[in-house]
Amino acid sequence: MVRLIRKRWRTRIAVRGAATVLAVSLGVFLASVYGLEFFRFSASSVVSFRVILWVVAVGLTACFFVWPLTRKVSDEQAALYLEENEPSLEAAVLAAIETREVGSITSVALEEKLVENALRRSRDVAYGRKIEQKGLYRASGALASVVFATCILFFLAPPQLKHGASALLFPTRDALAVNPYSLLVTPGDVTIARGFDLIVTAQLRGFENEDVQIFFKSESSGTFDRLSMLPDGMDGFELLMLSVDENTEYFIESAGIRSETYQIEVADLPYVDRLELEYHFPSYTGLPPRTVEAGGDIAALRGTTVRLRVFPTMLTPGGRLLVDSQPVELVAGADGTWTGSLTVRTESYYQ
Incomplete structure (x- = not known):
């Protein structure tokens, strides 16, 4: 029976502790997500809120869950817990336990009588199965509510909450890489x-x-x-x-x-200072060649040959003309200019 009482006591501690840890951690998590949004997921804020969240979560788990459950509970403490919640026992269980521990100092008959009385009274209270039943139901309901709310938040979460979860719940990820902005x-x-x-x-x-x-x-x-x-x-x-x-x-x-x-x-790199274009139109047009000293975009009839003369800002050992990403040979001039030509066939571009 004492083992049953001890187990019930630990169950109450576990349920209440889990509800407390999860509820407070969820609150700190939501506050941290808001903080990350406020500071726009800066690397320093990500690190700071990670530390806060995990320190709080680990500390709460240790204080409200691990330490109470690992603490040794003696038979006397379990009996006191039972009789505090079931006053009708009138210290019968505690008296039986103390008599058993005293051993040979008391008579065997007295010890048996006390144990029999304790068992009879314990039977009347269902061996303590109803201890703090309402409180246990409340703690279980609180835990279930927090778990349900957490699931709803994560399944129906706005993007900001998902971004915050990604940044906070995976502390090994780089603080800069988790920034969604x-x-x-x-x-x-x-x-x-x-x-x-x-x-x-x-x-x-x-x-x-x-x-x-x-x-x-x-x-x-x-x-x-x-x-x-x-x-x-x-x-x-x-x-x-x-x-x-x-x-x-x-x-x-x-x-x-x-x-x-x-x-x-x-x-000090060379670049095109000026581009001279000389148009040679198809023979059927009868048009004479035309020179544009400040050239740029080319607009001409299909079949027109355009000779380009490039004036760089300084002497350069080489140059390249690209027509639709295809290279066209440029020839160096004695005066430092470069010349090349292309034939207009379709709409295209050059550089």
């Missing part, structure tokens, strides 16, 4: 020719915002300057940086989400 920046780190114009684009991943800003700092500047980027018409944003002639750092920020800091390295 990011900025995709191009070109990122890049080397360009001195004085070149550079287009920087940004795409928002996982969130929407109309205010996207770029921060940049050149070598001669001690602080970051800030400019607003413009929509590019394709769910992204862009900014044209004109005549970049110094090494420059830049990053992009929107709604508290910040990209990495990228480097623009400026080098």
Whole structure:
């Protein structure tokens, strides 16, 4: 009977402890998810809330579950627990246990009489099976409610909760990799020719915002300057940086989400200063050749041969013309220019 009482006591401790641990841990988890959203899943916030959640969960488990269940409960303590909840026993069980432990000091007849009395009284209270029955039902109901609420939250969770669970419940994952919000920046780190114009684009991943800003700092500047980027018409944003002639750092920020800091390295590289186009139309048109000194896009009849003359910003050992990604040979001139030709057949592009 004492073993039965001890088992019931441990069951009560286990159910109540599990309900407490799960309920408080769930509350801390939801608060941590809110905190991650507030701090936009920054690496430091992910690490901090992971530590808070797991320390609380482990501490609660140790205090309300592991330690109470591993604590040794003597027969006297089990008897006291029974008689506190069943006053009608009138200390009969406790007296029988104490008499048994005293042993030879008392008579065998007295010991048997006390044990018989304890068993009879225990039989009247169903051997303690109804001890704290209502309390056990309440604890079981609370545990079931918390488990049910947890299942509902995870099965019908909004994306924010799923993102938070992914970040918090898997502490070995990299804190940067779990961030669902990011900025995709191009070109990122890049080397360009001195004085070149550079287009920087940004795409928002996982969130929407109309205010996207770029921060940049050149070598001669001690602080970051800030400019607003413009929509590019394709769910992204862009900014044209004109005549970049110094090494420059830049990053992009929107709604508290910040990209990495990228480097623009400026080098004395050759690039096309001017492009001269000479059109030779098909013979059936009777048109004379035409030269466009500031060339760019080509618009001509099918069969027209266009001779290109490239004027680089500085002497260069080589160059390449691509027509629909196919290379066309360029010939070096004595004056440092490069020439090549192409024939217009279909709509295409060159560079």
